[in-house]
Every structure is written in C-alpha cells, then in structure tokens.
Amino acid sequence: MQFSIDGKMLDAGKDYIISGESKGLKGKYRLVKIESIASKNSLGDWSYHSVSKKDLLVIDDSTLVGGGVKSLLKIIEEKKCFGAAGYIELNSVKLTMDVSETASPFFHLIVLKKSFPVTKSEAVINIQNKIIHVMTQNIIGYVKGKRMPDSFIVLTAHYDHLGEMGNSVYFPGANDNASGTSMLLTLCRYYAQKQNQPDYTIVFIAFSGEEAGLIGSQFFAQYPLINLNKIKFLINMDIVGTGEEGIKVVNATEFPNQFSLLQNLNDENHLLKSVQSRGKAANSDHYPFYLKGVPDFFIYTLGGISAYHDVYDRAETLPLTKFNDLEILLKKFIDGLQ
Ligand SMILES: [Zn+2]
Structure with a gap:
C-alpha cells in the first residue's frame, strides 16, 4: 500500500484511507481538480470535458457549495468519473473508515486536506483493494431466570470493527465497540453469580458483522434462537467508552415508559450528567429487532474523545469516564424492567 504525491509519501491511516468499495490501482496518475473540467448549474446538470484513464479527479469538500460532497460523489460515479480512473476526496475534517459489501469500478481515496501538498500534480499509487467474503459468528449466552425463565431481557453489543487496512494500518475500535463488548461481559459476569440471578432470563449476544451493515443482528432477527415475542426489552450498547456529557438513548421516543424509568433511575441515583432522548434510527444492532416489533434501546455515551472509525480509537486514550456509573x-x- 503506497501513495505519494509529487514525490511526498503519505502515511496510510493518518493521511489517507481507502474507501471500502474502492477499486485497487497501480501506476502514475495526473491529478485533475474537478472544478477545472466540470461546471455545475444545478444538481445533475453538468457540462464537462472528458479526462483519461491516467487521470484522477480531486474533489475538495471544503470548496463545495450546496448539495455536499455525498451528492457530488454520487453524480461523479454516475458519470463514470468523466473517464478518469477514479477520484481523490479531500476531507478537511477527519478520515472515517468504512467497510463495504460491494465493489466499485473506480478508485476512491480519502485524503486529509492538510496532508495534501499544495503543488499536487501527480500521484504514484500502489494500492490493492478487493472484496473478500468471510464467515463470522455471533456469540450468545444466557443466564436462566428464576421466576419467569420464558421471558427475556436481551443485552447486545457488536464485537467486530474495521480490522486492518493493508498489513500496517490497524483500527483497534476501543470505543467502537470494545467498550460495549466490555459492558456486555461485565453484566454477564454479574448476572452469572448465583446471588444476582435475575427473574427473567437474560440473553447476552455479541454480534459480528455490524460494521458491514448490521449483518449479525439481521441474521439473528431473521433466524432467532428465542421467541422474539417473549423479549421484554433489548438493550444494545455501542460506543459506551466516554460519558462526560451523559448518554443518548435511541428509541426513547418510541418507548417513553421505559425511557422515563431510565431517566428516573438516573436522577434518583445521581449517576450520569444527562440521559438524552433520540428517536428511532437504523444505526446499530437494535434496529433489526425494532423492525420485528421488539421493544429496544440503543445506548451510546456522549462527550470525551471524538475518535471514530479511525486509527485514533485506541484503548490508551479511551477515558471510560462513566463506565462504572453506566453499569x-x-x-x-x-431490575426495574422485571
Ligand atoms: Zn459500532
């Protein structure tokens, strides 16, 4: 994995990342600013002159007005990159890694704008990228309830993250989602002790494939090992390693009684700074269950570090500020749900 511009070698993971769906690319390429070849009157209405397969388009997100970079990238893909081999997206804020289930016919690199040399005219690239399908597993355990063993409380957290980019760049995912997995194990250890045996059966699920599109949770919701109608409540924990500003509760507006319970318990016990409400969102493993009618919350912590889907989401810098209070x-x- 190599990427240099005008002779300056850039640092993988810190200066640039490869978009999950990107095609691999090898060779010397001319860099062409998108503004120099195309003009936009309105969205979807472009006039342009073609470039060649030895060119890469450069798209600077900070110079875009209206529409935003996402809609522009969509148009560029629809226009088959105007004949170029692909494009380099300059991001002025941060690099955010993703994984993709589908492969694009174009090269797509995301470069931090401040790492991009001003002279930029030629790039030398040697990057391979391909979609590999792998088998993975959800990990499931339970503690049998003593009073109503056929009713379930389900606790979930995804244990997968983004893995590596090449052999040298590693995305540890301390907050996303080793933190949630740790909370899951912490609660598992607690309820497994005889004196803490719950009234309902508590099911603990560590999901895989979340980052690739909620694959593990979708699979479980489609082929459940327990009767979904018997789930009293499901709590999904994803990114719970900070908490200075409290927590956000997805689906709070969908399940107001349970949300009131959570807020009251927090107030009575002076635990977190705030328990904030959010509506429904398809952004983590609770969602496939929500679609099946299972009452659930997705909880994440607020405040602290902002590392997310990048090389900086590391255990060394994760504060775990309110981990114990959240527990x-x-x-x-x-206890209140039972
Ligand atoms: Zn996550």
Missing part, C-alpha cells in the same frame, strides 16, 4: 444504571434499569 450501575443499566443494572438498576434491568
């Missing part, structure tokens, strides 16, 4: 709140909430 206490979750136990009280689980």
Whole structure:
C-alpha cells in the first residue's frame, strides 16, 4: 500500500484511507481538480470535458457549495468519473473508515486536506483493494431466570470493527465497540453469580458483522434462537467508552415508559450528567429487532474523545469516564424492567 504525491509519501491511516468499495490501482496518475473540467448549474446538470484513464479527479469538500460532497460523489460515479480512473476526496475534517459489501469500478481515496501538498500534480499509487467474503459468528449466552425463565431481557453489543487496512494500518475500535463488548461481559459476569440471578432470563449476544451493515443482528432477527415475542426489552450498547456529557438513548421516543424509568433511575441515583432522548434510527444492532416489533434501546455515551472509525480509537486514550456509573444504571434499569 503506497501513495505519494509529487514525490511526498503519505502515511496510510493518518493521511489517507481507502474507501471500502474502492477499486485497487497501480501506476502514475495526473491529478485533475474537478472544478477545472466540470461546471455545475444545478444538481445533475453538468457540462464537462472528458479526462483519461491516467487521470484522477480531486474533489475538495471544503470548496463545495450546496448539495455536499455525498451528492457530488454520487453524480461523479454516475458519470463514470468523466473517464478518469477514479477520484481523490479531500476531507478537511477527519478520515472515517468504512467497510463495504460491494465493489466499485473506480478508485476512491480519502485524503486529509492538510496532508495534501499544495503543488499536487501527480500521484504514484500502489494500492490493492478487493472484496473478500468471510464467515463470522455471533456469540450468545444466557443466564436462566428464576421466576419467569420464558421471558427475556436481551443485552447486545457488536464485537467486530474495521480490522486492518493493508498489513500496517490497524483500527483497534476501543470505543467502537470494545467498550460495549466490555459492558456486555461485565453484566454477564454479574448476572452469572448465583446471588444476582435475575427473574427473567437474560440473553447476552455479541454480534459480528455490524460494521458491514448490521449483518449479525439481521441474521439473528431473521433466524432467532428465542421467541422474539417473549423479549421484554433489548438493550444494545455501542460506543459506551466516554460519558462526560451523559448518554443518548435511541428509541426513547418510541418507548417513553421505559425511557422515563431510565431517566428516573438516573436522577434518583445521581449517576450520569444527562440521559438524552433520540428517536428511532437504523444505526446499530437494535434496529433489526425494532423492525420485528421488539421493544429496544440503543445506548451510546456522549462527550470525551471524538475518535471514530479511525486509527485514533485506541484503548490508551479511551477515558471510560462513566463506565462504572453506566453499569450501575443499566443494572438498576434491568431490575426495574422485571
Ligand atoms: Zn459500532
């Protein structure tokens, strides 16, 4: 994996990332600013002159007005990159890695704008990227309830992350989602002790394939090992390693009674700074269950570090500010649900 511009070698993971769906590319390429070949009157209405397969388009997100970079990239893909081999997207804020299930016919590199040399005229690239399908597993355990073993409280957290980019760039995913997995294991250890045996059966699920599109949770919701109608409540924990500003609760507006319970428990016990409400969102593993009619929350912490889907989401810098208080709140909430 190599990428240099006008002789300057850029640092993979810190200066640039390869978009998940990108095609691989090898060789010397001329860099062409999108503004120099295309003009936009309105969205979808372009006039342009073609470039060649030895060119790469450069798209600077900070110079775009209206529409935003996402809609522009969509148009560029529809226009088959105007004949270029692909494009380099300059991001002025941060690099955000993703994984993709589908392959694009174009090269797509995301470069941090401040790492991009001003002279930029030629890039030398040697990057391979291809979609590989792998088998993976959800990991499931349970503690049998003592009073109503056929009713379930389900606790979930995805344990997958983004893996590596090449052999040298590693995305640890401390907050996303080793933190949630740790909370899952912490609660598992607690409820597994005889004196803490719950009234309902508590099911613990560590999902895989979340980052590739909620694959593990979708699979479970489609082929459940328990009766979904018997789930009293499901709590999904994804990114719970900070908490200075409290927590956000996805689906709070969908399940107001349970949300009130959670807020009251927090107030009574002076645990977190805030328990904030959010509507429904298809952004983590609770969602396939929500679509099946299972009442659920997705909880994530607020404040602290902003590392997300990048090489900086590391255990060394994850504060775990309110991890213990969140653990206490979750136990009280689980008790309150039974
Ligand atoms: Zn996550």
